[in-house]
Amino acid sequence: MSGIYIHIPFCKQACHYCDFHFSTNKDLIEEMVDAICVELEGRKDFLPQGNPIRTIYFGGGTPSLLSKSHLEKILDTVTKWYPLDLEEVTLEANPDDLSTSNLQNWKALGIDRLSIGIQTFNPEILKFYNRAHTAEESLKAIESAKSTGFEKLSVDLIYGFPSANHDIWKKDLEIALSQNPGHISSYCLTVEPKTALGNWHKKGKYIAASEDFAAEQFEILMHSMEDAGYVQYEISNFGKPGQFALHNTNYWLGVPYLGIGPSAHSFDGKSRGSNIAHNVQYIKKLKTGESIYAKEILSNEDAANDYILTSLRTIWGTDLTYLKDNSGYDLTDLKKDTFKMLRQEKLILEETNKIILTKKGRLLADSIAESLFLP
Numbered sequence: 001m002s003g004i005y006i007h008i009p010f011c012k013q014a015c016h017y018c019d020f021h022f023s024t025n026k027d028l029i030e031e032m033v034d035a036i037c038v039e040l041e042g043r044k045d046f047l048p049q050g051n052p053i054r055t056i057y058f059g060g061g062t063p064s065l066l067s068k069s070h071l072e073k074i075l076d077t078v079t080k081w082y083p084l085d086l087e088e089v090t091l092e093a094n095p096d097d098l099s100t101s102n103l104q105n106w107k108a109l110g111i112d113r114l115s116i117g118i119q120t121f122n123p124e125i126l127k128f129y130n131r132a133h134t135a136e137e138s139l140k141a142i143e144s145a146k147s148t149g150f151e152k153l154s155v156d157l158i159y160g161f162p163s164a165n166h167d168i169w170k171k172d173l174e175i176a177l178s179q180n181p182g183h184i185s186s187y188c189l190t191v192e193p194k195t196a197l198g199n200w201h202k203k204g205k206y207i208a209a210s211e212d213f214a215a216e217q218f219e220i221l222m223h224s225m226e227d228a229g230y231v232q233y234e235i236s237n238f239g240k241p242g243q244f245a246l247h248n249t250n251y252w253l254g255v256p257y258l259g260i261g262p263s264a265h266s267f268d269g270k271s272r273g274s275n276i277a278h279n280v281q282y283i284k285k286l287k288t289g290e291s292i293y294a295k296e297i298l299s300n301e302d303a304a305n306d307y308i309l310t311s312l313r314t315i316w317g318t319d320l321t322y323l324k325d326n327s328g329y330d331l332t333d334l335k336k337d338t339f340k341m342l343r344q345e346k347l348i349l350e351e352t353n354k355i356i357l358t359k360k361g362r363l364l365a366d367s368i369a370e371s372l373f374l375p
């Protein structure tokens, strides 16, 4: 089982908190689509052979900016060069792009899952962070997607906006849940250095939310989702049964994936790497046949630690037998004292061959993972 991620590095405007790779200059879209197709052909042997592609994920940036013919060209290229056994094709979309004609086009192309970047329904916060859509557009987008027949819908929300008190956050959750999407992803706002927010923060013009404030909102999130019947199958991802994201789940469980497009990351099971994060250079290098990919060989320990970090965030937890078979390390023996402490503190469940976080443990997922890392 493998997946392909395709990064579309263009956005209408820059959200003030975002440090993903994108450009607001859309003049290069045509050339970018051609370059992506060249990369798809050139890396057709990257993934372990004999594994059909089960998932395709268009991320960004804003993939919903692409025209039907752009998306068609990319999907045709995937079909031409890769063995397919597709179970899920996801497109990240911003609410203002969910017109009826776009939705119909995406459906006709075989896209069956939309991840809608709503972030908040609060008008002031949307404006302050320079989102390109309104709360009304978000609600209309969900309604249109449903009426076009999209059964797999994910809503993205952000918590930890310092100006959003807990009542505002609860209201966001209430509105999102009233739309009954099959899936909700929710990440905490972080202040990244190379963003407008990072710049304001550095100058003392922006005060980030405290860790306690963000943790309280995370707890509100977990409880609201549980009450509404969603399963927290990954720290930041909640799904109704049958609606878990296959593509992302495979990442977290260590399944190989190929990342196409500027800044995209890849993992072939042994090594990981990333593409150049520069639109002009990416296009130029693919034209001249130069490499756009920097490979990083993982040591046995790095690969094991990557697996611990990602798998621990999931409901399935870290499989100690899998870890031992793949790395040779027996964590039960090596981390005996750490396990004892984590169990005493009720941060992990009493499972024999797996480490699974309790609700309390999910608040400390990254530091628990670090305490289990191999040297």
Ligand code: SF4
Binding pocket: 010, 011, 012, 013, 014, 015, 018, 019, 020, 022, 060, 061, 062, 094, 117
């Ligand atoms: S958050 Fe999404 S829409 Fe906003 S700049 Fe980042 S990638 Fe673009």
